[in-house]
Amino acid sequence: MKKTKIIASLFTLLFIGLIxxxxxxxxxxxxxxxxxxxxxxxxxxxxxxxxxTSVTITGTDFGDYSKAVTVYFNGIATTEDDLVSVTNNQMxxxxxxxxxxxxxxxxxKVWTYNKIAEGDFTVLPSATYDRIEPIExxxxxxxxxxxxxFGDDQSQVSVLFxxxxxxxxxxxxxxxxxxxxxxxxxTGPISVKIGVQELVTQAFSYPLVGLDxxxxxxxxxxxxxxxxxxxxxxxxxxxxxxxxMNAAKRRADLKLTNNAKVNVGSFPILAIKLNKPQSGNFxxxxxxxxxxxxxxxxxGIIHGDIYYYDLTSTFGASNTLSLTEDTEFSTFQFKIADxxxxxxxxxxxxxxxxxxxxxxxxxxxxxxxxxSYHFNDANPTEYWVGKQGANNIIEDGKLKVTFAxxxxKRRADLSYIEGATFPADSPNGLWRYSEEYPILALxxxxxxTGLPTLGTGNIKLDRFNGAQNNxxxxxxxxxxxxxxxxxxxxxxxxxxxxxSFTFKIADxTSTEETGYELDWIQSFKNVEELQAYIQSH
Numbered sequence: 001m002k003k004t005k006i007i008a009s010l011f012t013l014l015f016i017g018l019i020x021x022x023x024x025x026x027x028x029x030x031x032x033x034x035x036x037x038x039x040x041x042x043x044x045x046x047x048x049x050x051x052x053t054s055v056t057i058t059g060t061d062f063g064d065y066s067k068a069v070t071v072y073f074n075g076i077a078t079t080e081d082d083l084v085s086v087t088n089n090q091m092x093x094x095x096x097x098x099x100x101x102x103x104x105x106x107x108x109k110v111w112t113y114n115k116i117a118e119g120d121f122t123v124l125p126s127a128t129y130d131r132i133e134p135i136e137x138x139x140x141x142x143x144x145x146x147x148x149x150f151g152d153d154q155s156q157v158s159v160l161f162x163x164x165x166x167x168x169x170x171x172x173x174x175x176x177x178x179x180x181x182x183x184x185x186x187t188g189p190i191s192v193k194i195g196v197q198e199l200v201t202q203a204f205s206y207p208l209v210g211l212d213x214x215x216x217x218x219x220x221x222x223x224x225x226x227x228x229x230x231x232x233x234x235x236x237x238x239x240x241x242x243x244x245m246n247a248a249k250r251r252a253d254l255k256l257t258n259n260a261k262v263n264v265g266s267f268p269i270l271a272i273k274l275n276k277p278q279s280g281n282f283x284x285x286x287x288x289x290x291x292x293x294x295x296x297x298x299x300g301i302i303h304g305d306i307y308y309y310d311l312t313s314t315f316g317a318s319n320t321l322s323l324t325e326d327t328e329f330s331t332f333q334f335k336i337a338d339x340x341x342x343x344x345x346x347x348x349x350x351x352x353x354x355x356x357x358x359x360x361x362x363x364x365x366x367x368x369x370x371x372s373y374h375f376n377d378a379n380p381t382e383y384w385v386g387k388q389g390a391n392n393i394i395e396d397g398k399l400k401v402t403f404a405x406x407x408x409k410r411r412a413d414l415s416y417i418e419g420a421t422f423p424a425d426s427p428n429g430l431w432r433y434s435e436e437y438p439i440l441a442l443x444x445x446x447x448x449t450g451l452p453t454l455g456t457g458n459i460k461l462d463r464f465n466g467a468q469n470n471x472x473x474x475x476x477x478x479x480x481x482x483x484x485x486x487x488x489x490x491x492x493x494x495x496x497x498x499x500s501f502t503f504k505i506a507d508x509t510s511t512e513e514t515g516y517e518l519d520w521i522q523s524f525k526n527v528e529e530l531q532a533y534i535q536s537h
Contacts, residue, residue: 037061039110041117048122050149051097052196057108057117058090068111074104074123094196101125125149129192129199136205137181139266139324142170145177145192145201156195161185161204162356181206183265183324186355209263209326210353211256211270215239223258227251228337230345238536242345249280249340254348255333264311265323267353269360271308272334274348275537276376278397280338284309287331289316295335300357302364304374304520308357341396347536369434369495373416373521375399382429383422384521386412386505391515392423402447402515403508410457410508412515416501431463431501433486434523435494441476441483441530442503443519448512452480457508463498465489475527479534480519485527 041059049055055073062069066086071078076099084092091108101124106117130146137143150157154172159179161167167179167190177192187206192199213222216237226232229244230252243250262270276282282298284291291297291309293316298307314320321327336346354360366372373384375394385392386401390412393400403410418429440461444452453459458469461484465471472482486492505516520537524530 036063036111036113038113039063039108039115041108041115043119044106044117044121047119048124049095050124050126050195050197051095051099053095054084054092054196055095055106055121056090056092057106059108060089062086062088062091062110064088070109072105072107072109073099073121074102075107076100095121095123099123127151127192127194127197127199129201132190132201132204135202136207138207138209138263139181139183139185141181143167143179143181143204145179145190146175147177147192147199148175150174150177150194158193160191160193162188163191185266186359206266206355208267208353209261210267211260211262211351212353213351215348215350223256224348224351225255225257227253227255236536238347238349240345240347240536243339243343245344249338250277250343251280251335251337251339252345253333253335253337256329260329260332261326262311262321262329262353263326264321267355268310268312269308269354269357270311270352271302271306271354271360271364272348272351273306273364275305275346276307276397277336277339277341277343277346279341281335282307283335283337285331285333285335286315286329288319288321288329290335291315293317301374301376302361303366303372304376305372306360306364308360310357367434367436369432369437369523371432371437371521371523375518375520378422380422381420382416382418384414384416384518385423385425386515387415387425388412394422397519399518400447400515401518403513408509409506410513411504411506413505414503414518428500428502431498433492433496433498435487435492437523437525438487438492439483439485439524439527439530440521441481441524442521443479443481445480445517445519446513447515447517450480452477452482454505454508454510455512456510457513458504458506460504462500462502462504463491467504476531476534481530481534483527483530 039059039061044055044057064087066083069083069086069091071093073095076096078093078096082094082096084094103120103122106121108115127149128147133144151174154169157172157177159167159169159177161182162185165182165185167182169177169179171178185206188203190201190204215222215234219234221234221239224239226241228251230241232239232241241252243252281295283295292313299310300308311321375398378394384399388411389404391402401412403412415425416429417425419427446454459472460467460469464484464486472484474482
């Protein structure tokens with residue numbers, strides 16, 4: 001036994017000794033840092049250019065790691081964004097925007113090596129913009145862009161209206177560019193591209209050749225009339241129409257008594273904001289025929305009450321309007337007819353022409369937290385649906401939800417959906433709450449009773465007041481409107497984006513309600529604004 005222990009101890013000591021010798025050898029051995037190869041510069045081109053110009057530098061042993069490379073033009077270092085590409089024998093870099101004009105050197109730093117290229121690089125003065133004249137004009141007019149250092153190569157210059165409409169250049173010098181105002185441009189800044197540079201001018205305006213009626217002056221009908229035994233008045237910023245309620249099918253066409261003139265090439269989009277009746281026909285009618293030769297053929301709807309048309313489409317069987325000449329209409333009206341629902345009239349806020357659909361959307365963009373959901377588009381991409389297997393359809397200006405069969409307690413939560421196709425019930429959309437618009441209201445009626453509330457069951461707004469059942473307010477229940485005042489809930493003290501937007505409609509044991517119909521969901525600044533909206537709609 002002792003002999004075994006002695007042998008084991010000897011092996012242990014031998015092993016420790018070998019480790020000690022190995023460590024000593026490593027400690028004593030000289031560690032040499034890696035030596036990167038020294039780069040060699042052959043040349044660069046071009047030898048002059050404005051800031052932003054791409055310069056190609058050739059040579060050897062640059063490596064391909066761009067973070068190890070810095071190039072200096074006249075002492076100004078490139079940034080990471082200025083390095084277009086780096087390979088072992090070529091690099092492409094942009095002259096830094098901060099580089100001042102003048103003759104200087106090109107210096108390349110690769111790892112720890114600094115190399116100065118042979119020859120000078122001349123930084124040319126950047127082009128500058130001063131003004132445009134005139135600042136307003138129509139297609140075909142001449143416009144002059146004034147500035148400095150435009151260069152002497154017209155082939156390097158382009159002038160763009162609406163970012164993609166190229167204007168014809170009729171004369172060119174280093175200080176002036178004369179162009180012809182193009183068709184189909186829109187009001188806004190002009191882009192002037194000179195080589196790698198882009199200058200943006202002040203806004204150029206196309207004079208409005210289209211419609212622009214706002215009804216913001218009391219008693220001024222702006223040349224519009226409502227027919228078919230209806231009555232109308234201009235008040236509170238709207239053109240307000242009352243139907244002849246003795247008619248079985250009510251009608252009140254909105255007609256412009258003055259001739260309308262539109263330049264479709266510059267202002268192709270026509271829009272009207274009104275609370276259109278839920279039933280009947282709505283037709284843009286002209287002496288060239290009706291829009292797309294039919295009724296209810298608007299191009300699209302924004303916020304539920306803004307109907308727009310693209311006047312480049314056809315009128316009547318096949319008529320089209322000129323894109324280059326102004327079009328005068330001897331007849332211009334909106335036929336609003338065959339109304340069988342219970343509306344007593346309608347109100348028009350404005351009728352306007354726009355340079356583009358984007359211009360219309362910018363004009364009508366809602367502030368953060370203000371939302372207005374109506375149900376006139378049968379194929380929306382941002383919408384509301386009833387869940388839990390409910391059937392959803394959009395018709396007659398309503399979202400109609402039918403409870404799934406076979407439920408002892410019926411349920412169909414009303415949820416906001418983004419990024420899907422109706423009637424898919426996911427993914428959830430954000431509730432973009434703003435403390436400026438704390439009132440959340442919906443006009444709803446349960447099928448079977450016609451009431452906005454349940455005989456049995458619960459309605460609760462997710463997150464409001466601890467998701468308390470039936471915590472809605474009922475000041476306007478006679479109008480089938482229930483609402484929530486989020487300002488009274490401490491959880492809504494500031495504007496925020498919440499991950500879902502849902503009204504839970506559940507626990508319904510009564511057999512009367514078979515579903516519900518929704519007219520609109522909107523937010524308001526206060527109860528007074530909600531009340532005014534209900535009265536006008």
